[in-house]
Amino acid sequence: MSQQKSTSDRRTFLRTTGAVSTAGLVGLAGCSGNSGSDGSDGESGDDGGGESGDDGGGESGGNGEIEDELRVFQWGDYWPDGFISGFEEEYDVSVSVSLYSSNEEMFNALNAGGTGQYDLIFPSDYMVNVLNEQGMIQPLNLDALPNFENLSEKFREAPYDPGEDRFSVPYQWGTSGIAYNEEMVGDIEVNSWETMWNEEFSGQMSMLDDVRETMGAALKYLGYSLNTTEESEIEEAKELLMEQKDLLSTYDSSDFPTNLINEQLSPVHAWSGGAFQAYWETFEDGSSPVNYVIPEEGGVVWVDTAAITTEAENVNAAHAFINHFLDAEVGAEITNYTYYGSPNEAAEEYILDEILNNESIYPDDETMSNLEYIQNIGQATTMYSNAWQEIKSA
Secondary structure, three states: OOOHHHHHHHHHHHHHHOOOOOOOOOOOOOOOOOOOOOOHHHHHHHHHHHHHHHHHHOOHHHOOOOOOEEEEEEEOOOOOOOHHHHHHHHHOOEEEEEEEOOHHHHHHHHHHHOHHHOOEEOOEHHHHHHHHHOOOEOOOOHHHOHHHHHEOHHHHOOOOOOOOOOOOEEEEEEEEEEEEEHHHHOOOOOOOHHHHHOHHHOOOEEEOOOHHHHHHHHHHHOOOOOOOOOHHHHHHHHHHHHHHHHHEEEEOOOOHHHHHHOOOOOOEEEEHHHHHHHHHHOOEOOEOOEEEEOOOOOEEEEEEEEEEEOOOOOHHHHHHHHHHHOOHHHHHHHHHHHOOEOOEHHHHHHOOHHHHOOOOOOOOHHHHOOEEOOOOOHHHHHHHHHHHHHHHHO
């Protein structure tokens, strides 16, 4: 489904009316859509690209000139149309992009075929630590990333990427929660994970096809940390999800926005951005039936990052690409399209006020206190994987 019309229309609406509800929706999560904007992305790309190229291009990677090729492994549809072509034209680099739908899919592809398949990947926070431990990503040359200074202080320090060397740079951030279409939910209040076990919605719900996200939702519903390593708590979450399975239509990480739009499924476990995609596709006469909530028990806050593989063949081009999206105007262009939270503080002067002031995109302190990063839980990963296999095969 082309996103071009919806993106253009939503920006026109925002700029002419200044209306986005702060009660509703959060920015996209890993599935924003390959769409063009209202013409700003070409301009921002040129401005940001030129500055990035002048400051960091020749020294990217610390090894001389930028290569003429870059191979990217990325979440599906995660930047505006023209973003890649703008970089290609500015740096004279040919970019190929392959897509994945989960961190585990990305990890398994690298594990099976070697890290030399790709130069630049976009793992989520906890996966950075896993990839680092497995020797799959390499330290970044921060001297080749002058725009790293554009990041807000809290994103320069990353709990998932500790140590003297830095292996990742934040790209966008958001949350996971519940999205629903009012036409299918009716008057039932949606504010808790309990909603996803409500028999009223039997056959019309979906959960993310992601072990840590879905196990995490069950754990938060039970009052536990989504990073627990306690076998009894993991077992309890497994049993809860086994009970839920008969109520579900499917496990899905990619089609839930379309299912919301077409009133096929609702409520759904969702990454925040997919909810906004569905919101704008159904926006008419000043409102939309699609909503997104962070459950009162809390949930996931995530950061998607960029990292360079250990066996990357085009290290300089990879550094140039990272520095490019860290440019203030380029970073704002991405966020103005995706409606994610931006880690780029310098970009804020270019980000739409309707995004910066939306507490669903930038949650208040109380909401943030109930959110957790998914962490690398070491050997306990096996317990999660085994539980997930039992759930999926039941």
